[in-house]
Amino acid sequence: MPIGSTDLLQGTLQILILKALFAEAAHGYGIARWIEHTTADVLRIEEGSLYPALRRLEDKAFVKSDWGLSENNRRAKFYALTPAGRAYLRSEAAAWTRYSSAVTRVLRAAPALT
């Protein structure tokens, strides 16, 4: 069952986008598809919300954008990670991992939920 995008915290969406761009630059739709495939459609985001989030990242200079040509030769806006964005993603990823393992430990603590 996919988790509704409204449940996705703002910060989480930003991390997803930054990770999507980690390997290579992509247009908005590319980012949406990458998230869809990577999470096996579990985190189904409302795709429109990607774009305001991208603008915010751009304002913080974590990503930069430029117009380019898509796989099927159409004009599309491509987003790429900046060095600052890369550094930010690393630190956020570490924090996220600590946080989620802490939550996991809490949930596994006795007595078990089942």
Add this chain to the structure above:
Amino acid sequence: MKPAWRRYFRFLGPNVKRDVDEELRFHLEARTADFEQRGYSHAEAERRARERFGDADRVRDVLEAHDSALLHRVQRREFMGDLTQDIRVSLRGLRRTPVFTVAVLATLALGIGANTAVFSVVARELLDPLPYRASDRLVLLYTGTTEHPDGRGFVSANDIVRLQRTSRSLTDVEVFGFYGGYTYVGERVTDAWAGAGVGPTFFRTLGVTPLLGRLIDDRDLDPSAPPAVVLSHALWLRAFGSDSTIIGRTLSLNGVWRTVIGVTPANFAPPARRPELWTPLDLRPFLASRAAENKMFQAVARLAPGVSVAQAQSEVNLMSKTVDTQSLDSRALRAILSAVPIRDAMVGGVRPILLVVMGAALLVLLLACVNVAGLFLARASARQREMAVRAALGAGRWRLARQLVTETTVLGVAGGVLGLLFAVWGKNALVQIGGGVLPSTGAPPSIDASVLGFALTLSLLTGAVAGLIPALLSARADLNVTLGESSRGSSGGRQRTRIGRVLVAGQMALAIMLLVGAGLLGRTLFALQHSDLGYRNDQHVLTFHVNLSSTAYRSPAAQTAFFTTWLQRLRAIPGVEQAGMILISPWNGWNYSTVEIEGRPTVMGDSSGAAVAPVTEGYFSSLAMPLRSGRAIAATDREGSLPVAVVSERFAHQGWPTGSPIGARIRIDGVDSTWRSVVGVVGDVRESPSTDPPPAVYTSAWQHQQSGYEVIVHASGNAALLVPAIQRELRGIDPTLLAGGPRTMEDIFRGSLTSQRLPMIFTAAFAALALILAVLGMYGIMAYAVTLRTREIGIRAALGGDRGDILGLVVREGLTTAVIGTVLGAAAAVAATRILAGLLYGVTARDPATFVGATVVLLIASTAACLVPARRAMMINPVEA
């Protein structure tokens, strides 16, 4: 990412709306295609894509707002970056050419400074609100005539009281005026002060708050109240050193002990003349006397709520007519009362003067602009290669033009700052020269925010215009050509000379306009100075007033005794040729009264009657007024002898068009009921050169004694030098007396010409400045033209060309330009001098002599300016060329 798109971005500029739309559409279409591949129908695929996307409209709005804000930020940053760079390049360039920079700065500083100075005065006199409460609702009342409804004659006590009682459109009608000299006798000093009377509500109506104490009000009209006086700020400062304990002190003024009740604030300027003190004025005694209809007061009033000036005017008009038909004698038939807004009354006369000065200043600035443009154009030739290189390196034409405009604007602002210093000096000079006619306090105006704003606007505008002219013009010159060849003789240089000559012609045109204006105003002043007023007004004639203050002179007999002795001793002073006295002289404002001729039903004189003045023997001869027939007033025309009068030529002509008035009897209504025999006719006297002489009647002062007179002394030498001897003689008779306000007629006359001298001096100064600038402009362009043609001239010389021919060639070229400019300017001047018409006297606005004279001056100056470069051209050595 793809450089091709970057370029697209830069050249066409980003389109936020289209870009956002395209980005979102790409997303939706790609998603739809995906769904279609998974087997959905196109419509279903589209629906699902939209569903997954969410609210596309909202997202689009958010993105558009974000992107356009971002775009503006980026553009602003880029612009500021370019501007800083432009300014840096400008400053570097200007430092490299100090002489050029100083020349431009001086030109602009003079132009902007002159305008700022004039504007500061114009703003205060014509734009700032008057220092009265709700001043736009105040009017002054005047008497006009049926022929001259706009006349500015005084009003009578009856007029004022009638308006106070019956007017619906005017409230707070109040009297002021009644100007007179006061002799102050202090413990150590005796001084003469100018005073005025005001009614009890005068200060309240104007909304004046006293600096100290209180101002004149109803309490002061109480017969039991002690006589009061209010001092002006200036008098308080001058005579009492700003002593704050002055309130309650009693001062001996014309023999009356008056209590100082208050001091007016420094910024208070009364609506007409500027007296130094005010005393309470009670109209009631006048109403009961024969003087009730005498037009000898001024009046102020406030428009009733909701009433317009026009409505008040028609009511006041109607009132004067009603009065006329009701009154039995027809004397007032031709008098018409008028209500004039106080600002018009106060600045109406000075407005055209200031506007002419302002106009002249603006012409100078325009000329300075064109001049600087010409300088830049000439310099552009020196920088041709620099510009061409920059153009070749990719700087756009617009970018280069912007560089030029930035440069001139930097200079404009710097010139404006320097100009402000010049303006501070200039405005003081303006007020000093024009102080007498400027209605406000007379202190120089301050450089306030509005003046600073004006100077800054002018500086930016001047800089921009001076830069835009060469920028636009030289944009036509093909820069690519320049790179290939030497600038000498290139088509760019030729074209630049042509443009330069157009600019010089423009300067010539502006200069001729100013020269013509200055010439017309100068001729006006000359004509006025040499006009015949009907009496001697040179430095040989001295006037002053003597008021008998002490109670010892209460009786007419005592007064007569004093003045008889006084005139005898005055005439005995070495250097005094003749002396006489008059109650109020023409130049201090005649007293008018209606005059009846015995046996005739009608009265004499204009609406306001005839000018009437008691004089003593020696008055006419001191002023060299010609006796036309009969005899003058004599020392023997005393109390008890036959009452006599001498009339002016105009009075004689009006009353007896064919016959002689001598022997006829007249009665002066405002004075007494005595019938006086006409014994002589004297020449007419004008109050000012541009007015007609009024009909005048002179009575014998000895037959109607007064306590104070204006004394006229005719001296063999400079009359001003006699003042100490006169004061000594007067104190010898009575130590409390003083000859008040001694001035030579020359001074008085000069002062009366201020409103003509003010525009003349400034237009002349501006014309001189314009002439210098235009000549320098001519010199610059001709010198440049000669440099450009060095080779051609050298070849001519080598081929045996006559050197005189070369000289003639250059001068001819320059003069052609000058003539074209002059002709155009003269044509413009014909149109422009029409605004001067109201200020001219004795010369028409199209006076051919002035136009020819100005043209000749300009052409001679231009020839001189051409001769220097022409001589250099003549000396060119063919070997070096």
